[in-house]
Amino acid sequence: MAEGTPAAPSLADQVSRLYELIAGYHATNLLEIARELGVWEALVRRPGLTSEALATQLGTQPFYTDVLCHTAFSFGLLDREGAGWRMAPHFDQILGNPESTFYLACAPRVHMVVGDDYPQYPRHFRAGTTRPTRTTTRPSCARSPRR
Numbered sequence: 001m002a003e004g005t006p007a008a009p010s011l012a013d014q015v016s017r018l019y020e021l022i023a024g025y026h027a028t029n030l031l032e033i034a035r036e037l038g039v040w041e042a043l044v045r046r047p048g049l050t051s052e053a054l055a056t057q058l059g060t061q062p063f064y065t066d067v068l069c070h071t072a073f074s075f076g077l078l079d080r081e082g083a084g085w086r087m088a089p090h091f092d093q094i095l096g097n098p099e100s101t102f103y104l105a106c107a108p109r110v111h112m113v114v115g116d117d118y119p120q121y122p123r124h125f126r127a128g129t130t131r132p133t134r135t136t137t138r139p140s141c142a143r144s145p146r147r
Helices: 011-037 039-045 051-058 062-074 091-095 107-115 118-127
Strands: 078-081 084-087
Touching: 011 039, 011 062, 011 091, 011 107, 039 051, 039 062, 039 084, 039 091, 051 062, 051 084, 062 078, 062 084, 084 091
Parallel strands: none
Antiparallel strands: 078 084
16 A cells, blocks of 8 residues: 555445444434424423423324434434433524524425435436426425424
């Protein structure tokens, strides 16, 4: 190997990289599920809510709400506040405040809509075909008014 040439990644490095890529898929879905349910906005309005209190406020099942919060915590989106949850630094603006200049809570939905086409890609690659252009201009980021 020539001096200054970076070492090739190890097999373990590449396996870890693959799992990081897969985790991005799961994080995208978690971000959209929580946005749709109103989790981010609820925790911005009332930091420190427990999973049970959050579930009561949102009308969701407490066990699944707790799993969602723990998963969001593992992705660095939430922090603990006593027995409850609060948004990790800056994610209150990024995910929980639609009036914020930095609000990006709809970004995962956009990527999911793009991903709706992926199951058809192998067929198009093999046949050299394309799909018709979508008639909608952008995905809806609105959720039902249940809060």
